[in-house]
Structure formats: structure tokens, C-alpha cells
Amino acid sequence: xxxxxxxxxxxxxxxxxxxxxxxxxxxxxxxxxxxxxxxxxxxxxxxxxxxxxxxxxxxxxxxxxxxxxxxxxxxxxxxxxxxxxxxxxxxxxxxxxxxxxxxxxxxxxxxxxxxxxxxxxxxxxxxxxxxxxxxxxxxxxxxxxxxxxxxxxxxxxxxxxxxxxxxxxxxxxxxxxxxxxxxxxxxxxxxxxxxxxxxxxxxxxxxxxx
Amino acid sequence: xxxxxxxxxxxxxxxxxxxxxxxxxxxxxxxxxxxxxxxxxxxxxxxxxxxxxxxxxxxxxxxxxxxxxxxxxxxxxxxxxxxxxxxxxxxxxxxxxxxxxxxxxxxxxxxxxxxxxxxxxxxxxxxxxxxxxxxxxxxxxxxxxxxxxxxxxxxxxxxxxxxxxxxxxxxxxxxxxxxxxxxxxxxxxxxxxxxxxxxxxxxxxxxxxx
Amino acid sequence: xxxxxxxxxxxxxxxxxxxxxxxxxxxxxxxxxxxxxxxxxxxxxxxxxxxxxxxxxxxxxxxxxxxxxxxxxxxxxxxxxxxxxxxxxxxxxxxxxxxxxxxxxxxxxxxxxxxxxxxxxxxxxxxxxxxxxxxxxxxxxxxxxxxxxxxxxxxxxxxxxxxxxxxxxxxxxxxxxxxxxxxxxxxxxxxxxxxxxxxxxxxxxxxxxx
Amino acid sequence: xxxxxxxxxxxxxxxxxxxxxxxxxxxxxxxxxxxxxxxxxxxxxxxxxxxxxxxxxxxxxxxxxxxxxxxxxxxxxxxxxxxxxxxxxxxxxxxxxxxxxxxxxxxxxxxxxxxxxxxxxxxxxxxxxxxxxxxxxxxxxxxxxxxxxxxxxxxxxxxxxxxxxxxxxxxxxxxxxxxxxxxxxxxxxxxxxxxxxxxxxxxxxxxxxx
DNA sequence: CGCTAAGCGAGACGGTACGTCGAGTCTTGCT
DNA sequence: AGCAAGACTCGACGTACCGTCTCGCTTAGCG
Numbered sequence: 080x081x082x083x084x085x086x087x088x089x090x091x092x093x094x095x096x097x098x099x100x101x102x103x104x105x106x107x108x109x110x111x112x113x114x115x116x117x118x119x120x121x122x123x124x125x126x127x128x129x130x131x132x133x134x135x136x137x138x139x140x141x142x143x144x145x146x147x148x149x150x151x152x153x154x155x156x157x158x159x160x161x162x163x164x165x166x167x168x169x170x171x172x173x174x175x176x177x178x179x180x181x182x183x184x185x186x187x188x189x190x191x192x193x194x195x196x197x198x199x200x201x202x203x204x205x206x207x208x209x210x211x212x213x214x215x216x217x218x219x220x221x222x223x224x225x226x227x228x229x230x231x232x233x234x235x236x237x238x239x240x241x242x243x244x245x246x247x248x249x250x251x252x253x254x255x256x257x258x259x260x261x262x263x264x265x266x267x268x269x270x271x272x273x274x275x276x277x278x279x280x281x282x283x284x285x286x287x288x289x
Numbered sequence: 290x291x292x293x294x295x296x297x298x299x300x301x302x303x304x305x306x307x308x309x310x311x312x313x314x315x316x317x318x319x320x321x322x323x324x325x326x327x328x329x330x331x332x333x334x335x336x337x338x339x340x341x342x343x344x345x346x347x348x349x350x351x352x353x354x355x356x357x358x359x360x361x362x363x364x365x366x367x368x369x370x371x372x373x374x375x376x377x378x379x380x381x382x383x384x385x386x387x388x389x390x391x392x393x394x395x396x397x398x399x400x401x402x403x404x405x406x407x408x409x410x411x412x413x414x415x416x417x418x419x420x421x422x423x424x425x426x427x428x429x430x431x432x433x434x435x436x437x438x439x440x441x442x443x444x445x446x447x448x449x450x451x452x453x454x455x456x457x458x459x460x461x462x463x464x465x466x467x468x469x470x471x472x473x474x475x476x477x478x479x480x481x482x483x484x485x486x487x488x489x490x491x492x493x494x495x496x497x498x499x
Numbered sequence: 500x501x502x503x504x505x506x507x508x509x510x511x512x513x514x515x516x517x518x519x520x521x522x523x524x525x526x527x528x529x530x531x532x533x534x535x536x537x538x539x540x541x542x543x544x545x546x547x548x549x550x551x552x553x554x555x556x557x558x559x560x561x562x563x564x565x566x567x568x569x570x571x572x573x574x575x576x577x578x579x580x581x582x583x584x585x586x587x588x589x590x591x592x593x594x595x596x597x598x599x600x601x602x603x604x605x606x607x608x609x610x611x612x613x614x615x616x617x618x619x620x621x622x623x624x625x626x627x628x629x630x631x632x633x634x635x636x637x638x639x640x641x642x643x644x645x646x647x648x649x650x651x652x653x654x655x656x657x658x659x660x661x662x663x664x665x666x667x668x669x670x671x672x673x674x675x676x677x678x679x680x681x682x683x684x685x686x687x688x689x690x691x692x693x694x695x696x697x698x699x700x701x702x703x704x705x706x707x708x709x
Numbered sequence: 710x711x712x713x714x715x716x717x718x719x720x721x722x723x724x725x726x727x728x729x730x731x732x733x734x735x736x737x738x739x740x741x742x743x744x745x746x747x748x749x750x751x752x753x754x755x756x757x758x759x760x761x762x763x764x765x766x767x768x769x770x771x772x773x774x775x776x777x778x779x780x781x782x783x784x785x786x787x788x789x790x791x792x793x794x795x796x797x798x799x800x801x802x803x804x805x806x807x808x809x810x811x812x813x814x815x816x817x818x819x820x821x822x823x824x825x826x827x828x829x830x831x832x833x834x835x836x837x838x839x840x841x842x843x844x845x846x847x848x849x850x851x852x853x854x855x856x857x858x859x860x861x862x863x864x865x866x867x868x869x870x871x872x873x874x875x876x877x878x879x880x881x882x883x884x885x886x887x888x889x890x891x892x893x894x895x896x897x898x899x900x901x902x903x904x905x906x907x908x909x910x911x912x913x914x915x916x917x918x919x
Numbered sequence: 920c921g922c923t924a925a926g927c928g929a930g931a932c933g934g935t936a937c938g939t940c941g942a943g944t945c946t947t948g949c950t
Numbered sequence: 951a952g953c954a955a956g957a958c959t960c961g962a963c964g965t966a967c968c969g970t971c972t973c974g975c976t977t978a979g980c981g
Contacts, residue, residue, distance in 0.1 A: 205418035257468030546839040625838035678887030
């Protein structure tokens, strides 16, 4: 990852004081305005016209301050994404697999297609195709956790005894989430509620032997 | 530069190169070497370090010749892809839906993960996330056709009477292809034969009411 | 290039060069090497083949550094000339008008035909024919002052009482300097000492009523 | 002068027929429109923005047709100038040296400062500073002849016995013409009638021992 | 009277340099 | 020690013209 790899991991070390230049560690204020500026600019001008200089200017921050803490544009976006998507896509639990899964699939679809955080995610996913380090970070800091959330409804159903413990849950997750991401990233089709519902039903019908 | 004047008047240097362009159209030779150079360089150095100047140099072509015919780097890749992927991913027809679909899914997976053309496709799909015009072109010139190929096995089965004519074929295609693209573009997992086989089986089991 | 995207994101290549520029003003070192490089190259390759890129390379300076401080090639030359021609063409004062004027005319002729600074002056004068802004600058920063020097011998003579106070000194200056510049810029004839001597004599003979 | 030196001298070989493509030598029509286009464009956009492509387009002529007959932009201007300045600056002869010389000096000043041909001359003189081949051509095809014209009034006076046969006529010419060109090319001052008159008087007063 | 060959308009080509943008590095002076 | 400011080197961008090179048309003159 080049020279300043440490910056990527250090940048969540919390510092309590507000300051603009002292010897007590990084400025939380600067960190925040950079992430917000990056977020805003991505939505406003798109990934292509998103520049470090633009972020610095918008954030009212010196370019060097950015380079001190982030190795690249993508790392800024990654941080911005991690911070914003704290609004995690955690599936609800109503003890009804079909209902929970439908709701969860719907929520993921909306996140991907409608939210600002989803726009950041799509940009990051796109760049991850050309940058394996970014790809690894994206998986480590988001996709892994998200995968576990996506599995949750099934696991709860197994625990409840509503699903055969021998079922291939990974396959089930792929069958539900795969087509959603596929539409968003590849075909560009919309992802209406009927689609996610039908998808969930198709998977569950097979899984529960309906 | 203002009224700077005459600096380029006297370069009477001989240019020895041969070429074949004339008023009746562009040089096919130049077109070919550009597309090949772009293809090669994408694989060699990756999308990020792929530059128009690099392509021009590798192709032995003047930069202006590229700009005369292609508006952007992505358009070159698009042309290169269209030309190369003439080796279409057309499913075989052995009158056995399961067998044909398994083979087709496998072929698509290999294309995406192993071939040079697949690398170009992944780069284009990535860039299409930031460029709606490119996205439209990608759909018009590749994905539409590919989608019809992906449906073919199912349609043949319907024609043969092996599948219920009322089945939701679009959903079936999404369920087979979606998870494959999902793994390649999002999770980065490998796509082994067992995966595609199981996937096909899961879809067909439901569809044929097994 | 359209929404081409991210191509320049990841060039984390190390740049090792040292420099001295900072917020408190430009690098004097860079300024000097640019002026010297321009000067040298003008003499070496001539105005026509003098390029900004060539100057930058010779000076060991980035092209952008040149564009940051000079609007055009001519402005560089103008600065180079102003700096070098600090070796002003100031006439000596021996209380002998004829002697001083002969020496001064000779010095100007040598400057125009033999010196590097004279080569820059000729180039600038040539370009000033196509660029009125440059012409104005050339007059403001050099010709005005030079004109005053050219008048000096006559004025001293008037002060000494050796010359009629009512004499048309401007005409006298034009009659001495005009033919010198005329030979250099128009006819391309050489300007030998006999020529300037005779010229001075002709003017003075009339002026002093000899 | 590079490859096609012959073109420069051949291009006044008259061809009677009008044609646009045959085997009887060059098209006089094309030659004329090129020269006119060059002339017009020089006045309209200035030397700096005068391009071969611009001339070709304005003249309705292919670029190659220009390159076939002229080695450079300056050679076109040279031809245009030679053709236009057929309106030669020949001094009148009224058997009155002072009157003829005053009229001639005035005519030269007006030519240099007011006429289109004068603009071309100034541009060529400027470029001749950077191009010794052009300088030589300018002298051979214009300045030599003009110099003889400038001497004419003096020679006639000698013939008439109005002037001492031993007078230095070359110096006299330099003293009259030098300051005029000097003002035009160097100081940029205007050249009013009083100036040329006074100049002529100063020279003649000395010459005739007035 | 058809063939040949030159001049022409058109315009694609390989190149050089332009002037600009942004990347990432470095230094200074402030806090 | 972190920061704002901003000059620096460097690589690539997209453009403008250069001078060269076909191509296909037109049109004499020659056989």
C-alpha cells in the first residue's frame, strides 16, 4: 500500500480535544470535514471529478493534512463509508423467516439504489475491481460483516427449528443477494419490491420444500 | 501564449513513417493496433495505469489518431471488448436443460475470472458505475445480447415441453447469473464448478418442481 | 475525457527531488535557472526552436513552474534580458562630446551585433513587431532608459556650454542611433568602427556648425 | 532551404490557362488565392495566428498544394509581398533634391506605418531576425532594389551637378532612412511629416554645406 | 479516342509542443 | 507535533499545427 499504510488504521484513534494545530495528535475536526467533503463531493460531482485538492478546498483543510492520514482518495471514501454505514443493514427478527428476509432484501436494495452511502459503496466496489488492496479492505471492513447479517435470518430460522440444519445457507444467501447486486451493478435494472419478494419466495420455497 | 509567433514555422524535418490513411476512411491498421495495445496494456499494467499516451506508444500510433476516433479510454476498451468478445458466450444445445445450463454457467464464470476479455469486461463494468453513457453502451452492445443467450437454454426447454411455459424465465436467469457476477464483482470469492452446478440445480429443482 | 475515472488515483510513486519553494514566495533558484536556460538556448538553437519544454528541461525545472510565473516565452526572454542588460550601455564622460559619442555608438553597435544580450534584444524586438504588449514592455523596461543614456552625451555638452541649448537633441539621437539599428535589423550590414565614427562626425559637424 | 527549394523560384512562371488539375503546370488560380489569403489573414489575425492550415482553408486550397510550391509560411508572405509591393517606392524626379527626398522619405514612412504591404514587410523583417535564409531573400528581392531607389535622388543631384561627386551617398541614405526604420521598428514612435522633413534638411544642410 | 501522368481537394497520419490539471512531496510559520 | 498555505516535480491530459502521405478526380496531350 505504499508509504503511509499506518494512516489507514490509525485514523480512528479518538482524540478528545478540538484544536487546529497542536501537539496532541490529529485534529478530529479536520478528519470530520474531510470525510464529509468527500461524501458530499462524490454525490455532487461524481467519482471521476472527485479530487484530493477539491476535497481539501471544500473541507477547508490543507492537502498535506489529507496526505498525512489517508494514502489515497479511495481510502478517504472507505473511511467515509465505514463511518456513515454505521446505520448497518441488520435484519429485523420477527421470528418469521420469510417476512424478515423480504424486509432485509428490500432494505439492501434501497441502500444500494437510493442512499448516499449506497453511492459511495458502488463507487468503492467499482474501484475495487482495479485495486486489490482496496478490495481486501472493503471485504474486511464491510462485506464480511454484511455477509454475517445476510445470513442471520437463516441462522435464526435454523435455531428456531424452522429450517433444516443441514441446509446450504451460503448458497441461500448468494441466491437472495446475488441477483440484487447483479441488477444494481451489472444490468442497471431497477430493483422493485416485487422482485425481492419473488426472489425470497423462490429461495424459501425450495429450502422449506414447499 | 499570446502573440508568441512563428516558433513552429521551420521544422522541415523529414518524417519517414508510412501509413495508409486517406480521404476514404481511417487506417484499419492503426485501429487494430490501438485496440490490441489497449487490450494488452490493460492486462499488463491494469486500468489505473492504462493511459492514452501509453496506448499510442505501444500501438506505434500518434496520440491524435486515437483522439480522432475515440472520445475516451473507455471507448477504446469498449471497442476492444466488442471485437474480442465476438467469441460469444452462446450456450450449447444438447436438449438437456440441466446439462446445458451447467455448461453455460461454467463458461460464463470462466470468462469472467480467467480470460483477458473478462478482465476488460470487469474494468468496463467498474467504470460504468461512474459513467452512465458507458453503462448504456455496455448494455446495448453486450449485456442485451448476452442476456438473450442466458435465456436460451430455458426457452429451448419450454419449446421442447420440458418446462412450464408459464415459468418466470427472467427470474430464473437472474437466479443463475446473479450469484455468479455477485461473487466475481462483489465478494471476490472464486467460482468453482461445484458452485455453478449447485446453483443450476437449485434453480432447476424449483422450476421443474423436483 | 468524460467520466473516465480514477486513472490517476494510485500513483504513489516516490518523488525524490529537492526544492526550496514555500508559502513565502517563489524559488529564486528556479527563477535563475529558467532565465539562464532561456538565455543559453536562445543563443544555441535560435528563437524558433526555443520551446518552453526545452527551457524547463535545461533548467531542471517543471514546466508548470514556468507557467506559474511567466505567461509566455517572450516574457521569460524579457526577464532574462532585463536582468542581464544590467550591464547598461551608459556613455562615458570625458568632457569631449565627439569622443564620448563615438565610444557610445561603438558600444551600442557591439552590443547589438556581438553580445548574447544583444541576441536576446534582437529576438525581442522582432517579436515585438507581432505583439504590442511585448512592445510596450520592451519600451518601458529598456528602450526608455536607453534613450536617456543615448541623450546623455549631448546633454552634458549643452551643460558644458559646448553645444547650443536650442539644438534638437532628439533628432541628433535619432540620427546617430537610427542608422546603427537600421543596419543591424534591416540591411544586415556590419557596423564597423569607421561607420559609427563617420556617423557621429556627420551629426556633430552639422550641430556644432563646423 | 530544405526539400523543395525550386518551388520558390519557379512560382512566377506564368501559365496562361485556368484549370484545377491537369498536366500543364501549376494552377495560377490556386497561387493567387493562397497569396491573397495569406495577405488577408496576416492583417486579420496577425503573424502568430497565421497558419498554413488557415491559409489553405481560406484560399479553398489543399494543404499539399501549398507545400508543393512553398517551403514555409515566410516564403508565402515573401511572395505575397513581392507581388503587392510592385507598387514600388520609386522617388519622383523634379530636379529638386530637397523636395524629392522629402517626398520619398514621406512615402517610405507611410508605406511602413500605414499600408498592408508595410505590415507584411514588418512581419518579414521581424522573422528575418530568426531566419538568415529569409533575411537573404528579403535583401535579394526587396532591400537591394529599394536601396537603389533610396540613392536615386542623390545620384540625380550629382548628375545635375547639384551635389559634390565625392559625397558619401551611402552614409546620406543611411542617415535619412535609418532613423525612419528605427522609429518604426524599434521605438514605435510615429513618423510625422515634420520628422522626415527635418531629417532630410539636416542631411542636406550638411551635404550641401549650407 | 483511350491512356497516361501531373495538379488538385480532401483528409488521415506520425509527430512536437502547447497550456492545464491534479498527484504527491516539501518547507515555512503559526498555534 | 499538527496544521494551513502554497511552491515544487512529475505524468498525463486533450488540442493545435506541422509536414508527409495516399486517394480519386479532372484534364491535357500523346500514341
